[in-house]
Amino acid sequence: MRRRSLLIAVPAGLLTLAGCGDDKSDKSKSSSSSSPSPSGSAEPTAKIVNGPVPDITAGTKFGEKPTVAKGTGTPSSDLAVKTVIDGTGTVVAKGDYLQANYLGQIWDTAKVFDNSYDRGAPTLFPIGVGQVIPGWDQALVGKKVGSRVELAIPPALGYGKEGNAQAGIKGTDTLVFVVDIVNTYNGKSSAKGKDVPQDNADLPKVGTNTDGKAPSIDVPKKPAPTALVSEYVIEGDGGEVKDSDQLLVQYKGVLWADGKEFDSSYQRDQLAQFSLQQVVKGWAQGLTGKKVGSRVLIVVPPALGYGDKPPQGSAIKKDSVLVFSVDILAKM
CATH class of the missing domain: 3.10.50.40 (Chitinase A; domain 3)
Structure with missing residues (x-):
């Protein structure tokens, strides 16, 4: 069975097709995902800095699965964001559905705890509205489609003091992500063909x-x-x-x-x-x-x-x- 994303928090009340579902649909959606919820009831506001972030040592092109070095020294207590490849597509807005490939690992050990590249398909989720970890919400809004962005996310903007036992993430771990922004969708999106x-x-x-x-x-x-x-x-x-x-x-x-x-x-x-x-x-x-x-x-x-x-x-x-x-x- 395909491994589930550990990043995405799927809420019980996802928007469904109005009038075209039944009472079973909401129940099945709320129980079908083992994904964790974002930590805390309110997101802390991040100060965004340029680094440090670990080096990407292989898979350096957009869409390639990256290999990322272990973090060196002490990671920033702020949200470190580096645009590795600056895309030229649509700007991601708060509330959009963001489609992205990503790899996540732990700063101190370089242990990869989740990645979409091996699943063969990008992940799709609402951005900027509390449905993913705060570090993602605050770092990716304003970026352009086609961009590769590297993040170093302190615990308070990740899974908090509780960490994420399913992923092997402790409450003190800084998380490193490489994110390839594939597309973004909103209420003005249409078919293309x-x-x-x-x-x-x-x-x-x-x-x-x-x-x-x-x-x-x-x-x-x-x-x-x-x-x-x-x-x-x-x-x-x-x-x-x-x-x-x-x-x-x-x-x-x-x-x-x-x-x-x-x-x-x-x-x-x-x-x-x-x-x-x-x-x-x-x-x-x-x-x-x-x-x-x-x-x-x-x-x-x-x-x-x-x-x-x-x-x-x-x-x-x-x-x-x-x-x-x-x-x-x-x-x-």
Whole structure:
């Protein structure tokens, strides 16, 4: 089984797809991670200094797994931050979902306690909002995509006096991280790829704008399909989604009957994150096999949606056919 990240603190109340989960989803999310929470109820404010940080002795290019020397001398009691490679991409903002590869080790021993490179995929998490250790929150906001950043984090900005027994981290250990910032996502993020012709007059037409605004969904005045529809609107070039994946998406949902919107992440200006095992079958089946970076039209018949049990308080009625535009931004 793939080793879990020790860095990320997964809260019980993660944003889920509004109206498309069930009571089991929150329970499963709150119990599915053994990751530790950030230490303390309030983050200490860090003074950021340029060093010292240990030398990177191998794997010096962005995206390569680095080898980092053992720390020498006494580490700073402040947060040491060094931009090793200065990227040219988007600036990371507080509240973004940051996608990054990283390696973490202990200053005194150079013992590696966690790294994403060996897992073969970058990690994705909210930054600057208390969902990761304070040293990360305070060091990485303001950095650019494409940057490699090295951190030396004192205990108060890591796991505190308690340390992290699972990782072999003591309460007195300074932590050293090398972080490659792969991407950043927020409420203005959109699909990226090539437009795919929408030639079927019997299906809804979805807008292809990629400016972060909600796309239009024009439902034809025709009978709804009785089977699930899943078609590219914009085809990305990322990896294919598996039925076990957890995704980060933008989405908009309208009713086939009248074209009225009933739910949208764009309206909340907040991305949605969820496991495909915790949403309606139409989503799980419709997104499996699609490429990350894509915009997908999904038409969900009642049997794969809510059938005769629509969510209370929603505009969805009994046996509604649902139409979605879904931008698959990243896999979690």
